[in-house]
Amino acid sequence: MSLNIIQGDITKQAVDAIVNAANTTLLGGGGVDGAIHRAAGPKLLEACRPLHGCPTGEAKITPGFDLPARYVIHTPGPVWRGGTHQEAKLLHNSYQNSLSLAEQNKCRSVAFPSISTGVYRFPLTQGARIAVDTIQTFLTTAKFVENVTMVCFDDRTYHAYVAALSNHIQKEELR
Template sequence: MSRNATMPTPQSKQHTTRSRVEMTRGYSDHPGIIEDPSSLPQEERRKYYACGSKFIQPDQLTRWNTHLESMNKLPRKTAEDGMNERLCLFKGDITYLEVDAIVNAANERLMGGGGVDGSIHRAAGQRLKDECRNIGFCPTGKAVVTKGYFLPANYIIHTVGPIGHHRQLLYSCYQECFDRMLEQGLRTIAFCCISTGIYGFPNEDAANIALDVTRGYLENYPNQIDLVIFCCFLQKDVEIYERLMKTHYFPFHGVPATGRKDSVNRDRKQSRSKSNDIRKLEESNSKAVKQPSPDASSSDGKAEFSPNCDAEVSQSSERPQKSKKVTEEDNDGDTAGNDNSEESGSCSRELDKTE
């Protein structure tokens, strides 16, 4: 059976993909192809993306708070600071993300390499290599910014991760990326897993550092950062990030949303009732202690208290309350007056006995 001429063959698909990549690599060999689409409006720029129409916008990504709510759990601080709403865990290709900046795990020469570094350079095109050549060098633990060119991302933040397990240098990488982001006035950023590939940094410790730095910047700059994306290519990195985010850095209460409201209301009622009981006891004790003797007075005109009265007051304060249980509806009422009058009456009767 002959192959339909209108159906694309595997060779034609491969040729189409190669042509798009060649367009971004060797633009100077093809007259009429734009050299730097970075300066174009967003809609016009999309025609020149290396990924074609496969780009991913931030609104298409599931935010961390939505992910937790889908598990019938409630994020801890979503209502107060909105931190979980500004996070996303994404498994896929970072060169498809249409964000303000993506982070590249670069080498010191900034000339591309393997892994995510090579993918970013191939998709961005020759102009990225030219700009990196002009910069020349980036020390380990530092970061520099370039344009995104044929990438959906507007900018690329290149940071050089440490080779081996050097925690302070990796901390510096993430801090430098956030600093460059804030300097440029960018609001959305996507991180790759820095130094966890052939550089040999342990995956879990690298995730701990990334999440620790991110939480600090989200707390300190709540109005400057709209979205932080952790882009993982390997499933094991996704599992590490998800576990650490749940248990340590951006956790949730293990209470269903339907039951948490009732639990909060019950706690508030118990707290209010306990506070009223304590307040009534303190007021009654205070008034009983301050009750003066009607006949006894010192030479300087100050009222004196009978020792027996003090003892009676002390015993009355230790005696358990005999008043009825205060219902929820009566909590707001003032019932301290009756208790005060009873204790002050017992104090007066004791004073009469001493006379």
């Protein structure tokens, strides 16, 4: 069981499932959501329409179509509104519910983007910590999910996730 952090393009990851930082309509958008929809092709939008959206923090799954991933797990992360509107819990839920859906579908490998830390303005350091802690905790009991990769779009995001993983490992060693 491992968590890896790389800098790259999530649409190029040959894994069982990639996670889409979707909006609540699931009908495509900007950022990673738009990139995933473009790379998967028009069948992804067709598959998302009958799902009738998805609440923030929940997750839904579709085939990957033209992506190298078998599935796309769509999860709308929270928009940052100052931290007083359950944003941290909702972000945790986005990662947790995505991993649970991967587990239910017997996925061994999953790739995540940094959910909510772009246009949704969730503070990157806090978002990285929530992601790493949620994923590492999940991996301790997972039956199928073995390898999770955080695919970071830029240097700043990559370094934030490397620091969060290092801090998580140090905390675990102190226990």
